[in-house]
Amino acid sequence: MSTEEVKQKNGALNVVLWLVVLVLIAAVPVINSVYADESLLYRVMGALVIAIIACAIAVQTSQGAAFWHIAKGARTEVRRVVWPTQDERNKATLMVVAVVAFMAVVLWGLDAIFGALAQWLLG
Numbered sequence: 001m002s003t004e005e006v007k008q009k010n011g012a013l014n015v016v017l018w019l020v021v022l023v024l025i026a027a028v029p030v031i032n033s034v035y036a037d038e039s040l041l042y043r044v045m046g047a048l049v050i051a052i053i054a055c056a057i058a059v060q061t062s063q064g065a066a067f068w069h070i071a072k073g074a075r076t077e078v079r080r081v082v083w084p085t086q087d088e089r090n091k092a093t094l095m096v097v098a099v100v101a102f103m104a105v106v107l108w109g110l111d112a113i114f115g116a117l118a119q120w121l122l123g
């Protein structure tokens with residue numbers, strides 16, 4: 001088999017898998033309405049099971065595998081982040097509040113000055 005034949009076979013398989021995922025997702029509201037007399041808990045549990053199955057099938061596609069790879073990489077990067085300590089966080093928060101308050105006073109003063117100037121010019 002050539003590389004092109006493998007890509008075509010994988011492409012066809014991807015299309016079939018995505019169709020199965022779409023059918024599963026579309027089946028959830030239909031099943032929910034058919035079993036409307038059942039307990040909400042059972043219907044939600046059924047929807048979750050179908051969603052998990054749909055996700056498991058979606059991960060088998062090339063796009064799903066790529067997404068899963070990116071998600072694992074993002075999780076690794078989040079673990080590498082050096083998060084600020086509580087003291088650093090509190091200081092940064094206070095600095096932001098102080099700057100916002102200062103800018104509010106400056107803008108209020110400029111508004112008052114320009115308002116008075118416009119009032120004086122327009123008479």
